[in-house]
Amino acid sequence: xxxxxxxxxxxxxxxxxxxxxxxxxxxxxxxxxxxxxxxxxxxxxxxxxxxxxxxxxxxxxxxxxxxxxxxxxxxxxxxxxxxxxxxxxxxxxxxxxxxxxxxxxxxxxxxxxxxxxxxxxxxxxxxxxxxxxxxxxxxxxxxxxxxxxxxxxxxxxxxxxxxxxxxxxxxxxxxxxxxxxxxxxxxxxxxxxxxxxxxxxxxxxxxxxxxxxxxxxxxxxxxxxxxxxxxxxxxxxxxxxxxxxxxxxxxxxxxxxxxxxxxxxxxxxxxxxxxxxxxxxxxxxxxxx
Amino acid sequence: xxxxxxxxxxxxxxxxxxxxxxxxxxxxxxxxxxxxxxxxxxxxxxxxxxxxxxxxxxxxxxxxxxxxxxxxxxxxxxxxxxxxxxxxxxxxxxxxxxxxxxxxxxxxxxxxxxxxxxxxxxxxxxxx
Numbered sequence: 515x516x517x518x519x520x521x522x523x524x525x526x527x528x529x530x531x532x533x534x535x536x537x538x539x540x541x542x543x544x545x546x547x548x549x550x551x552x553x554x555x556x557x558x559x560x561x562x563x564x565x566x567x568x569x570x571x572x573x574x575x576x577x578x579x580x581x582x583x584x585x586x587x588x589x590x591x592x593x594x595x596x597x598x599x600x601x602x603x604x605x606x607x608x609x610x611x612x613x614x615x616x617x618x619x620x621x622x623x624x625x626x627x628x629x630x631x632x633x634x635x636x637x638x639x640x641x642x643x644x645x646x647x648x649x650x651x652x653x654x655x656x657x658x659x660x661x662x663x664x665x666x667x668x669x670x671x672x673x674x675x676x677x678x679x680x681x682x683x684x685x686x687x688x689x690x691x692x693x694x695x696x697x698x699x700x701x702x703x704x705x706x707x708x709x710x711x712x713x714x715x716x717x718x719x720x721x722x723x724x725x726x727x728x729x730x731x732x733x734x735x736x737x738x739x740x741x742x743x744x745x746x747x748x749x750x751x752x753x754x755x756x757x758x759x760x761x762x763x764x765x766x767x768x769x770x771x772x773x774x775x776x777x778x779x780x781x782x783x784x785x786x787x788x789x790x791x792x793x794x795x796x797x798x799x800x801x802x803x
Numbered sequence: 804x805x806x807x808x809x810x811x812x813x814x815x816x817x818x819x820x821x822x823x824x825x826x827x828x829x830x831x832x833x834x835x836x837x838x839x840x841x842x843x844x845x846x847x848x849x850x851x852x853x854x855x856x857x858x859x860x861x862x863x864x865x866x867x868x869x870x871x872x873x874x875x876x877x878x879x880x881x882x883x884x885x886x887x888x889x890x891x892x893x894x895x896x897x898x899x900x901x902x903x904x905x906x907x908x909x910x911x912x913x914x915x916x917x918x919x920x921x922x923x924x925x926x927x928x929x930x931x
Contacts, residue, residue, distance in 0.1 A: 659890075659891045660887065667905045669905050669906050674909060675905065678912060682888055685884070686877070686884050742881045744885070
């Protein structure tokens with residue numbers, strides 16, 4: 515018998531700004547749409563373990579798409595003539611576009627790293643249309659841990675550099691198998707894509723002045739960060755949660771920057787109690803932080 | 804300990820392969836003790852320590868004995884598990900030619916963390 519995953523992959527073409535973007539996405543499960551956003555320089559495979567977890571998929575339709583330039587999503591026609599730079603506006607628009615195109619009703623949006631950053635803006639711009647947001651390794655403002663000049667180094671464009679840079683963000687306790695699969699996603703990244711994502715993450719995503727406007731009665735906010743993450747530190751996560759009335763911060767032990775892919779067994783134990791609060795029929799309200 | 808580091812690095816075929824274009828003198832400072840590690844084409848060819856006046860090095864990582872001891876544990880505590888984590892939180896200083904570091908980032912990090920996997924090669928107090 516073939517060992518088939520229950521995950522189904524498809525493509526959808528989105529029209530954004532007059533350009534066609536052919537987007538790859540994967541999904542499994544039924545119930546509340548749980549839209550997952552991958553980290554910089556990676557792709558939707560980071561969420562494969564969640565999509566194969568029947569305890570989660572029995573209540574949630576888990577969907578993850580590859581951003582343009584990432585994974586199996588193609589860049590737009592003419593990409594070779596431009597430098598890829600992810601902006602806050604483009605990122606927000608493509609997420610809204612994807613949600614609208616697939617007609618996702620009141621999705622719960624969960625993003626990691628830069629995905630954990632952008633959910634803050636989603637919450638204050640689109641909150642009433644969402645079930646809530648979960649920011650993994652997320653904060654509401656950049657906090658660089660290496661010098662900006664590094665991004666001008668030619669090696670910043672290639673996969674081996676990206677792997678070397680982010681490898682320490684995994685927790686030492688994470689199983690080698692999953693840690694190296696996580697890092698493989700960075701080897702797969704297109705030339706210059708991680709650098710282009712860093713434009714958003716390092717310079718175009720300071721939401722700290724707006725995060726306090728999030729209405730967590732309408733859009734509950736959970737921020738979950740691994741104790742080994744020195745990119746988005748637990749302190750930054752707690753600080754962000756403190757600016758959002760009603761938001762809850764969860765610090766995860768023996769986990770780093772990629773909880774869903776570097777140590778899925780540990781992560782699910784933290785995630786399921788949070789997801790339980792969003793199950794249909796239950797009150798969507800976080801406890802105060 | 805650094806003698807064992809040289810043996811371990813040079814015997815690690817895949818590590819040497821990844822460092823085949825990497826040549827540098829790496830200075831590891833533990834408290835006030837300096838260790839100059841000469842790497843040529845991914846192999847450690849010489850390790851010297853002692854009192855020197857302006858001896859050449861390309862890249863230096865300076866930390867206390869207590870910090871290195873934590874870093875070289877099998878499961879270091881948060882903040883001590885990676886040289887960039889230690890740098891961010893002020894536990895170590897990374898100085899010198901960062902272009903060399905950026906060109907061989909994975910190789911250099913693997914060499915520096917190699918004592919973590921040497922078993923008996925790591926003294927409990929981090930002393931080399």
